[in-house]
Amino acid sequence: MSDVRTALVTGVTGQDGTLLARRLVAEGVQVHGLAHSAADRDAWAGPAGVQVHVGDLTDTAGVEQLVRDVAPDEVYNLAGISSVAFSWEHPVLTGAVTGLGAVGVFEAARRLQESSGRRVRVVQASSAEIFGVPDQAPQDESTPVRPVSPYGAAKAYAHQMAAVYRSRDLHVATCVLYNHESPLRPQAFVTRKITAAAARIAAAGTGTLALGSTDVRRDWGWAEDYVDALVRAVRHGVADDFVVATGRTHSVAEFVAAAFARVGIEDWQQHVVTDPRFVRPVDPGEVVGDATKAREVLGWAPTVEFEEVVGRMVDHDVALVREGA
Structure with missing residues (x-):
């Protein structure tokens, strides 16, 4: 307490x-x-x-x-x-x-x-x-x-x-x-947009996901x-x-691949299109954090790996699709 x-x-x-x-x-x-x-x-x-x-x-x-x-x-x-x-x-x-x-x-x-x-x-x-x-x-x-x-x-x-x-x-x-990230992210965020699209496309058997650059790397x-x-x-x-931070980076493409793999789709590239509207005017590229101070001073450490973060979000969106939400 x-x-x-x-x-x-x-x-x-x-x-x-x-x-x-x-x-x-x-x-x-x-x-x-x-x-x-x-x-x-x-x-x-x-x-x-x-x-x-x-x-x-x-x-x-x-x-x-x-x-x-x-x-x-x-x-x-x-x-x-x-x-x-x-x-x-x-x-x-x-x-x-x-x-x-x-x-x-x-x-x-x-x-x-x-x-x-x-x-x-x-x-x-x-x-x-x-x-x-x-x-x-x-x-x-x-x-x-x-x-x-x-x-x-x-x-x-x-x-x-x-x-x-x-x-x-x-x-x-x-x-x-x-x-x-978590399933509570709104779909305005690219991560939730990806997981929701994976669930939707898996259920329908077809569909596309419009993204900006998939080369951008982030520490998720x-x-x-x-x-x-x-x-x-x-x-x-x-x-x-x-x-x-986790100290590890993954590209948007890796996030997409992990999300689609969770629903059994390996050829995710066929469902993704590039839309210039979603490309930022300036993007910092690879951003990765060193949380050594938080670990040593606060005793903090991340507990969930990247693939499981993506998987939990996808599972949530799959459930929503099945419920008709």
Whole structure:
């Protein structure tokens, strides 16, 4: 059991927020969540007992009031625009939500700590996108931060502001999360798009999957492992930055091959077409993380191999197809 009494999770209706809420509720923690809209709140299939508040991360006064009212021991900032492609279309909004919105959370936590006289712990969900096109592989906590997308830039600002708030005696840890997946991923993400397509094509016996470049390589892990890292980081005695990754890369083509193999299709190339609309203006190419610090300091390690991550997602989508969902 955790000795944490209350936690606030922004972005609670997303993949990581849902998994985190399940874990915290199981620990006996009173969980409050922040959802962007009433529709998101009402459609959320999260654990019972979570009190979900509706609000906008750009409403800093509203965020501060929520933090004051909830008075959490732990704050998990997972909210923000999570699509790199969307960030290219809406760079100003991305900066406001993912960058400035995070700082609003930090400031609200700092003010609560100051007024209450008790420690408030915060963890920021950072991203490997802050490294842009890195000049070293694998990347670790010393890798230069130089993003190449609006999403990466917004995350970089929040990441660096976390360090600023640490200097003001606020416990703000960051987890630089590399790609992590589960069946809770929406189909707007290429990984879930692939697994859903594999299930659909296997059931129909025909069909195509439109993708951008399949040569892009990523470091993919299991989302529950990465949520575990967030919890470990926020509860560690010293707030710090931690790269969270498997240290292994696979191409999009390998992801597709693994997904189609799970449903018994070996000639996956016949079902995949390249669509220029899905090619990013700038793509960092191979991104792989070195989680040595997280392993040595937090005792964290990934537990699910790449093929099993893909397989679990495909199995979920196969079940949905059979149910007619």
